[in-house]
Amino acid sequence: MEKENRQRSVALVVGVTGMAGLSLAQALKQPNCLGGPWKVYGAARSQPTWFPPSTVDQFIAFDAVDFASMQSNLSPIAHEVTHLFWVTVQFPGDEEANIAVNRTMLHNVLTALKSSPSSRLSHVTLQTGTKHYMGPIQDPTRSNQLVGHEPPFHEDMPRLPYPNFYYALEDLLASHAPSLTYSVHRSSIIIGASSRSGHNALVMVGAYAAVCQHLGVPFRYPGNRYTWEHFCDMTDARVLAQQHVWAAVTEKAKNQAFNCMNGDMFTWKSMWKFYSEVYDVEFKPFDESDAEFDVVEFMRDKGKVWDEIVEKHGLQKTKLEEIAQFNAMKPVLHFNFQHVSSMNKSREYGFFGFADSFKSVKYWVAKLREMKIIP
Structure with missing residues (x-):
């Protein structure tokens, strides 16, 4: 029994x-x-x-x-x-x-x-x-x-x-x-935390931030003004x-x-500033020129850059296209309604x-670093 x-x-x-x-x-x-x-x-x-x-x-x-x-x-x-x-x-x-x-x-x-x-x-x-x-x-x-x-x-x-x-x-x-x-x-x-989820938002943003830092280019917000200023939620x-x-x-x-x-809400303006802190890149406020920025096109040819980042930081041997599908992130940051x-x-x-979404982000970014998926 x-x-x-x-x-x-x-x-x-x-x-x-x-x-x-x-x-x-x-x-x-x-x-x-x-x-x-x-x-x-x-x-x-x-x-x-x-x-x-x-x-x-x-x-x-x-x-x-x-x-x-x-x-x-x-x-x-x-x-x-x-x-x-x-x-x-x-x-x-x-x-x-x-x-x-x-x-x-x-x-x-x-x-x-x-x-x-x-x-x-x-x-x-x-x-x-x-x-x-x-x-x-x-x-x-x-x-x-x-x-x-x-x-x-x-x-x-x-x-x-x-x-x-x-x-x-x-x-x-x-x-x-x-x-x-x-x-x-x-x-x-x-x-x-997973290296097997191409739609993991924290891996996508983490990889994008690492590429920006590696190349010395601004960490631009890849969305529109509406999502920057209005509410979103996460799980x-x-x-x-x-x-x-x-x-x-x-x-x-x-x-x-x-x-x-999670039961709370955030604006992407506040979350992007928080992302800048946890990924250790300079915060860049949104301006109208960013509305034309296409993160899919920017990251399309960055596979070799990611390989250099992986080697430099001793990360898991991952391919950028396997861990980050930026075409999934793009529409979410271009909504014209509050998500x-x-x-x-x-x-x-x-x-x-x-859960507190900001504490969640901090917790999971630490886990992803511990798993050596992002630097």
């Missing part, structure tokens, strides 16, 4: 080497974690050299797009898993391509887990984001035509009339009811992990969607996690 109780909750974290996945695995392994004690399997396409083995009970490498390979790797544990934490994503192209690949990945893993004759899978947590309210802002074929909801964003806003892989994944999970329950977690800009990966676990084991939260933000979401629903349902 004691052994059965220890194994009662078994998590499979798909995307464990990303920002959300790493924090989620660490949260689940805490001795006082809700619903625990947890046995934690972590999955990703490959295991990086920096990933600490003690973070999970077992690491499994597979490509979720390749069903045969994925099934052979998952079948030995399929009968154990009680909770699937889905925190992985691929962006192969336009939104139709995003829908196809992300839906295929989730469908394949669900099929492999549920096909076990003794399947125990009961709940899936799904990581999405505020594009639910804005539309596919990174789809170059649509980004200039989108009309999103007016902020602050809240969970009962209707879907927008654009293709969105978030919608497709929600529908896929809903189609499995009532054989399993699910929860949806809509984050803002996630900040955390600490630790708060996001807490919400995933809370929803996974809380009956009232089943089959619900929740925004997940803020309501956390009221989470609080009404009983989740009270929060």
